[in-house]
Amino acid sequence: MKREIRVGLCGCGVIGEGLVTALQQHADVISARAGAPIRLAAVADKDPARLDIVRAQDPSIALLDDAFEIPKRDDVDIVVELIGGVEVADRLVRAALDAKKHVVTANKALLAERGAALFELAEANGCDLYFEAAVAGAIPVIRVIRESLASDHIRSVRGIINGTSNYILSSMANDGAAFGDALKAAQEAGFAEADPTLDITGGDASHKLALIAGLAFGARVLPSEIPTEGIEQVDPRDIQYARNFGYAIRPLAVAERLQDGALDLRVHPALVPQSDPLAHVDGALNAVAIQGAMVGPSFLSGLGAGAAPTATSVAGDIIDIARNSLAGAPMRRWYLPTEGAQEIQAIADLSSRYYLRFSVQDESGVLAALSGALGDSGISIELMVQDVDDGDGGTATIAMLTHHAHEGDVRAALDAIDDTHLTTASTHLIRIVE
Amino acid sequence: MKREIRVGLCGCGVIGEGLVTALQQHADVISARAGAPIRLAAVADKDPARLDIVRAQDPSIALLDDAFEIPKRDDVDIVVELIGGVEVADRLVRAALDAKKHVVTANKALLAERGAALFELAEANGCDLYFEAAVAGAIPVIRVIRESLASDHIRSVRGIINGTSNYILSSMANDGAAFGDALKAAQEAGFAEADPTLDITGGDASHKLALIAGLAFGARVLPSEIPTEGIEQVDPRDIQYARNFGYAIRPLAVAERLQDGALDLRVHPALVPQSDPLAHVDGALNAVAIQGAMVGPSFLSGLGAGAAPTATSVAGDIIDIARNSLAGAPMRRWYLPTEGAQEIQAIADLSSRYYLRFSVQDESGVLAALSGALGDSGISIELMVQDVDDGDGGTATIAMLTHHAHEGDVRAALDAIDDTHLTTASTHLIRIVE
Numbered sequence: 051m052k053r054e055i056r057v058g059l060c061g062c063g064v065i066g067e068g069l070v071t072a073l074q075q076h077a078d079v080i081s082a083r084a085g086a087p088i089r090l091a092a093v094a095d096k097d098p099a100r101l102d103i104v105r106a107q108d109p110s111i112a113l114l115d116d117a118f119e120i121p122k123r124d125d126v127d128i129v130v131e132l133i134g135g136v137e138v139a140d141r142l143v144r145a146a147l148d149a150k151k152h153v154v155t156a157n158k159a160l161l162a163e164r165g166a167a168l169f170e171l172a173e174a175n176g177c178d179l180y181f182e183a184a185v186a187g188a189i190p191v192i193r194v195i196r197e198s199l200a201s202d203h204i205r206s207v208r209g210i211i212n213g214t215s216n217y218i219l220s221s222m223a224n225d226g227a228a229f230g231d232a233l234k235a236a237q238e239a240g241f242a243e244a245d246p247t248l249d250i251t252g253g254d255a256s257h258k259l260a261l262i263a264g265l266a267f268g269a270r271v272l273p274s275e276i277p278t279e280g281i282e283q284v285d286p287r288d289i290q291y292a293r294n295f296g297y298a299i300r301p302l303a304v305a306e307r308l309q310d311g312a313l314d315l316r317v318h319p320a321l322v323p324q325s326d327p328l329a330h331v332d333g334a335l336n337a338v339a340i341q342g343a344m345v346g347p348s349f350l351s352g353l354g355a356g357a358a359p360t361a362t363s364v365a366g367d368i369i370d371i372a373r374n375s376l377a378g379a380p381m382r383r384w385y386l387p388t389e390g391a392q393e394i395q396a397i398a399d400l401s402s403r404y405y406l407r408f409s410v411q412d413e414s415g416v417l418a419a420l421s422g423a424l425g426d427s428g429i430s431i432e433l434m435v436q437d438v439d440d441g442d443g444g445t446a447t448i449a450m451l452t453h454h455a456h457e458g459d460v461r462a463a464l465d466a467i468d469d470t471h472l473t474t475a476s477t478h479l480i481r482i483v484e
Numbered sequence: 485m486k487r488e489i490r491v492g493l494c495g496c497g498v499i500g501e502g503l504v505t506a507l508q509q510h511a512d513v514i515s516a517r518a519g520a521p522i523r524l525a526a527v528a529d530k531d532p533a534r535l536d537i538v539r540a541q542d543p544s545i546a547l548l549d550d551a552f553e554i555p556k557r558d559d560v561d562i563v564v565e566l567i568g569g570v571e572v573a574d575r576l577v578r579a580a581l582d583a584k585k586h587v588v589t590a591n592k593a594l595l596a597e598r599g600a601a602l603f604e605l606a607e608a609n610g611c612d613l614y615f616e617a618a619v620a621g622a623i624p625v626i627r628v629i630r631e632s633l634a635s636d637h638i639r640s641v642r643g644i645i646n647g648t649s650n651y652i653l654s655s656m657a658n659d660g661a662a663f664g665d666a667l668k669a670a671q672e673a674g675f676a677e678a679d680p681t682l683d684i685t686g687g688d689a690s691h692k693l694a695l696i697a698g699l700a701f702g703a704r705v706l707p708s709e710i711p712t713e714g715i716e717q718v719d720p721r722d723i724q725y726a727r728n729f730g731y732a733i734r735p736l737a738v739a740e741r742l743q744d745g746a747l748d749l750r751v752h753p754a755l756v757p758q759s760d761p762l763a764h765v766d767g768a769l770n771a772v773a774i775q776g777a778m779v780g781p782s783f784l785s786g787l788g789a790g791a792a793p794t795a796t797s798v799a800g801d802i803i804d805i806a807r808n809s810l811a812g813a814p815m816r817r818w819y820l821p822t823e824g825a826q827e828i829q830a831i832a833d834l835s836s837r838y839y840l841r842f843s844v845q846d847e848s849g850v851l852a853a854l855s856g857a858l859g860d861s862g863i864s865i866e867l868m869v870q871d872v873d874d875g876d877g878g879t880a881t882i883a884m885l886t887h888h889a890h891e892g893d894v895r896a897a898l899d900a901i902d903d904t905h906l907t908t909a910s911t912h913l914i915r916i917v918e
Contacts, residue, residue, distance in 0.1 A: 072778055076635050082702075083634040182632065188779045190624075190632035197631075198616065198624035200517040201510050201799030268516075327764065327785070335781075344506055344792040345622045347769075351761070351783045358778040365635030377813035 055088045055372040058126035058151075060117035060142060061133035062095040062104060065156060065183070065364065068357030069130065070104055072365050080365065084372040091125045121146040128371055130364060131155040140164050147171045147179070152380065154367040156183035156360060162257040162273045165264065178380045180367035185258045186211045186336040188352040188359030190366070195265045195340065202342035204266040206306035208483065209338035210331050211258045213354035214249035215281045215301035217241040219319065220332045223289045223298065229282060241334055241355075251280035252301070252317040259303040263315055266340075267307055269392040271315065277397040279318040288407060288480060291449040295405070295433060297321035298329035302483055312393040314400065320483040321405050321451075327351075398458030403432070403482040405451055406464070409475040412438050412446040419472055420448065427463035429455045445474050451482065489518065489806040490525040492560035492585075494551035494576060495567035496534040499590060499617070499798065500527070502791030503564065504538055506799050514799065518806040525559045555580040562805055564798060565589040574598050581605045581613070586814065588801040590617035590794060596691040596707045599698065612814045614801035619692045620645045620770040622786040622793030624800070629699045629774065636776035638700040640740035642917065643772035644765050645692045647788035648683035649715045649735035651675040653753065654766045657723045657732065663716060675768050675789075685714035686735070686751040693737040697749055700774075701741055702823035705749065711831040713752035722841060722914060725883040729839070729867060731755035732763035736917055746827040748834065754917040755839050755885075761785075832892030837866070837916040839885055840898070843909040846872050846880040853906055854882065861897035863889045879908050885916065 057073070059066055073080065073090050081087040092112040093104045101113040114120065121129055121142070129146035131153060133139055139160045146153050153172070155161065161168065161181055172179040182192045186209065195204065210216050217239075218232045227235065233250065236242035248254045256273040263269045281301050292299050302320040307313060322329045327349050331337040336354025341347055353359040374380050410416045421431055434450040452460070464477045491507070493500055507514065507524050515521040526546040527538045535547040548554065555563055555576070563580035565587060567573055573594045580587050587606070589595065595602065595615055606613035616626045620643065629638065644650050651673075652666045661669065667684065670676035682688045690707040697703045715735050726733050736754040741747060756763045761783050765771040770788025775781055787793035808814050844850045855865055868884040886894070898911045 068778075072635055076637060076778070079637060080635050083630075188782060190628050193627065193632050194624050196517075197804055198627050198800045199796065200803040201506055201514050202796050203510060203513060327761070330761065330764070342796065344502075344510070345796040346787045346790075346793055348622060348786040349784070351781075353780045356780075359780050362633065362636050362776065362779040366632045369634040370631060374811070377808070377811070379811035379813045 053086055055084065055086055055375060056091040056125050056127045057088060057130060057368060058092045058094070058120035058123060058128070059090060059130045059132065060094050060120050061131065062093050062100040063132065064357045065360045066093070066095070066132045067100070067103060068361030069132070069364050070107060072358070072361045074107055080369060084369045085376050086372060088368060088372055092120055092123055094120050117142055118145060121149040121151055126151060127375060128152045128154060128368055130368070131157060132364075134159070136160050136163050140168070143168055144171060147175045147177050150175055150177060152178040152371045152375070154180045154364055154371065156181070156364060158184040158254070158257040158261060162260040165261070166270060176380055178371045178374060180371060181261070182367050183360050183363035185261055186338060187213070187354040187356065188362055189336055189338055189350050189354065190363070191262070191338045191350060192265065194348070194350065195262070199340065199342055199345055199348070202344045204307070204340060204342050206304070206341045207262050207266050207338060208328065209262075209303050210300050210328060210336050211303050211338065211354065212249050212252070212255040212301055213334040213336055214242045214246055215255070216331065216336070217334045218250070219281055219284060219289070219299055219301060222284070222286055223293070226286050228286060229284060250282055252278040255301065255303045255317045259305055259315060259317055262303070263305045263313060266305060267313060267392065269313055270390050271313070271392070271394065275394055277316045277318075281319045283478065284319050284480070285478065287447070288405070288478060291407065291435065292321050292405060294435070295321070295451055296324050297482070298324060299480065300328055300331070302328070304483060308395060312395045314395045316397065316400070318481060320481050323484050326484065398456070398461070400457040400481075401454050402457060403452055403454055403484070404460055405449070405480045405482060407478040408448040408467075408473055409477075410446050410448055410473055411471070412444050416446070416472055417448060420467065423467050424452075424463055427459050429460055429463055487520055489520055489522045489809060490559050490561045491522060491564060491802060492526045492528070492554035492557060492562070493524060493564045493566065494528050494554050495565065496527050496529040496538060497566065498791045499794045500529070500566045501534070501537060502795030503566070503798050504541060506792070506795045508541055510799075514803060518803045519810050520806060522802060522806055526554055526557055528554050551576055552579060555583045555585055560585060561809060562586045562588060562802055564802070565591060566798075568593070570594050570597050574602070577602055578605060581609045581611050584609055584611060586612040586805045586809070588614045588798055588805065590615070590798060592618040592688070592691040592695060596694040599695070600704060610814055612805045612808060614805060615695070616801050617794050617797035619695055620772060621647070621788040621790065622796055623770055623772055623784050623788065624797070625696070625772045625784060626699065628782070628784065629696070633774065633776055633779055633782070636778045638741070638774060638776050640738070640775045641696050641700050641772060642736060642738050642762065643696075644734050644762060644770050645737050645772065645788065646683050646686070646689040646735055647768040647770055648676045648680055649689070650765065650770070651768045652684070653715060653718060653723070653733055653735060656718070656720055657727070660720050662720060663718060684716055686712040689735065689737045689751045693739055693749060693751055696737070697739045697747060700739060701747060701826065703747055703826040704824050705747070705826075705828065709828055711750045711752075715753045717912065718753050718914070719912065721881070722839070722912060725841065725869065726755050726839060728869070729755070729885055730758050731916070732758060733914065734762055734765070736762070738917060742829060746829045748829045750831065750834070752915060754915050757918050760918065832890070832895065834891040834915075835888050836891060837886055837888055837918070838894055839883070839914040839916060841912040842882040842901075842907055843911075844880050844882055844907055845905070846878050850880070850906055851882060854901065857901050858886070858897055861893050863894055863897055
């Protein structure tokens with residue numbers, strides 16, 4: 051009865067090594083809580099040096115250079131996919147499911163792009179496909195939405211789900227550093243990849259948000275359909291103005307069901323009021339705020355990246371699958387997407403408050419002309435501050451918060467203003483989320 | 485295959501009514517996510533008026549005045565126990581398990597007192613016994629510890645797990661109200677029971693903490709073994725002094741594994757630094773901060789009480805059991821306690837920093853005598869403020885924070901001081917948790 055559950059690990063990078071350590075060092079609690087010993091039977095990686103590290107920990111583990119050998123093994127019940135990327139990982143996960151192996155993956159890109167087909171394949175083969183580590187590292191957002199809130203109509207999910215972006219914006223806020231310097235510091239501290247493109251452009255967050263939208267709303271969403279902006283345009287001055295207005299700037303992902311049934315999905319830096327717990331999520335922490343019809347506000351925070359925290363999520367999934375297997379049945383819990391394509395609101399139709407920063411000539415009449423132009427477009431100013439810039443350029447900065455307006459109207463008004471000689475540089479816009 | 489899962493509800497008070505509403509209004513998402521329709525087959529309550537409310541919602545539900553009829557019914561797969569109390573609920577849950585019905589309960593007192601035997605009975609009968617709603621209402625602390633963090637060694641759990649106490653301390657902080665007035669306002673606002681004893685004395689939190697200690701540490705703990713203090717002794721002046729020192733006063737429950745293997749378990753009001761997210765958990769919100777060896781810091785907050793939030797947790801458990809049943813096997817996930825009795829640190833052995841408030845004669849030499857007496861006991865003052873009291877009593881208040889000290893030494897020193905004529909009233913002590 052209490053048989054052993056055997057794991058095959060594909061990809062032994064940072065998270066994989068964390069998982070190897072966890073399965074070794076916490077073998078006692080893991081087997082107690084799973085109901086049977088969980089043994090790492092095989093590890094595959096192209097890099098022999100990584101396999102050497104595994105061999106040093108436990109010489110009994112089979113070491114392979116080809117991940118596709120893992121699903122073929124009779125001594126593997128659960129395949130853990132940590133190789134990343136889409137194409138090869140897709141083939142690997144398919145091979146595992148076809149071989150009736152359960153799968154745990156941390157691969158948000160794979161699931162966001164190919165999830166629908168993979169979950170169908172898992173269902174057809176009677177296998178589990180778990181992915182807690184794909185979204186927000188150690189924060190159990192997948193399990194909470196899928197299980198704890200399973201009875202609720204979820205209204206919105208807002209989160210800081212890219213640790214690199216949050217680390218950079220936090221250090222800009224704390225040190226007043228420019229974006230490029232903060233990025234470099236983050237790379238040196240190991241909080242940003244050598245190629246951070248996917249993180250700082252919002253691409254990584256849009257992958258995760260597609261998965262969240264699938265779970266929360268049953269929506270079949272591709273990341274490319276999600277309006278996405280990175281944090282590169284955020285200037286230390288924006289952070290300073292925001293702070294003076296009572297806000298922090300955070301890299302947000304937003305998923306909300308609108309009154310008309312459409313989905314408001316977006317990834318962008320946003321001003322968040324200091325009274326919102328998201329404003330206090332600093333550094334490499336991630337956080338997710340869920341609003342449900344019954345549950346009300348629910349807030350989760352924790353480390354969004356790092357070997358040990360992410361490995362905890364992978365190991366939690368392994369234990370869940372082990373329990374399912376020991377009980378004699380996979381659970382095949384409800385997956386994404388269940389309701390097919392849904393309308394996603396165009397960003398031009400968004401109704402929001404906005405932070406605007408204008409660079410203008412320091413001469414009389416400019417502010418009047420500016421507010422006139424905004425007013426003519428139906429955009430009303432809530433709060434405004436004007437600073438004469440240092441230096442002899444004769445320029446000034448006007449920062450303001452608007453009342454609610456449609457983004458299409460705001461963009462059109464800003465384009466018209468920037469086409470005049472009122473502004474000396476293009477105007478910065480950051481959305482307010484509250 | 486897609487058969488129906490049938491629920492029998494025992495006790496239709498506030499949470500029960502919330503559950504009836506949830507199962508009706510969210511039937512669509514619930515059946516989609518459970519994998520089969522979930523039908524409320526029968527409801528039992530002694531109060532005919534409550535049954536009338538159920539009848540108005542759905543006349544097809546069987547209505548009974550005797551909860552013990554529910555486990556006997558062939559058309560019930562899951563028994564939901566919401567009658568509360570220990571003795572009758574114990575017999576009811578036993579009857580359900582003996583009849584091979586799965587059980588969902590929100591009854592913290594029952595599980596804290598009788599959990600060990602009940603979980604054994606569930607195991608013996610091959611039944612599930614779920615209890616997410618027993619701790620912290622809508623916050624999924626049970627599921628997160630039991631599933632998401634199942635691979636981790638949990639080091640500490642700290643939480644605000646009694647909403648009534650937090651509501652009272654919050655309104656004392658916001659309005660400067662005295663404890664008695666704040667309690668009365670909480671009762672009028674529906675945030676405190678007519679008999680709030682169990683909430684304000686910390687008893688309710690000690691029940692919940694016993695369950696948390698069971699899950700987090702496998703410890704078999706009875707609530708009576710947990711050093712517990714209520715919030716009745718907190719004075720508006722304490723909240724004010726704490727704020728000036730950079731702290732908030734919160735009703736905390738603490739569970740921590742000490743270096744020597746013993747458990748530090750306690751329930752009491754505590755000073756929490758403003759930099760701690762727990763300091764910002766206001767009103768009826770609950771929150772739990774978990775520290776794991778691998779996962780690092782994990783923070784959860786949400787509504788700790790109320791019909792709909794608590795019903796969400798009950799319904800999530802029902803859906804989980806439904807999935808288990810549909811998969812053909814109950815999960816019988818790891819329960820508490822797994823490791824039997826463990827040593828609980830005596831409160832006198834606690835090493836902590838302390839907030840102390842002395843009422844003294846306003847005359848020279850008092851402060852010197854006071855700090856001398858503390859110093860002689862090895863208690864070192866970190867921060868101190870002295871206020872001459874208004875009025876003509878010739879008294880003063882000295883509030884201070886100490887460096888780390890053993891509570892036994894501090895209590896002995898305070899007893900000695902209060903035995904002299906230095907103080908005009910007994911000295912207030914509140915622990916600092918950081």
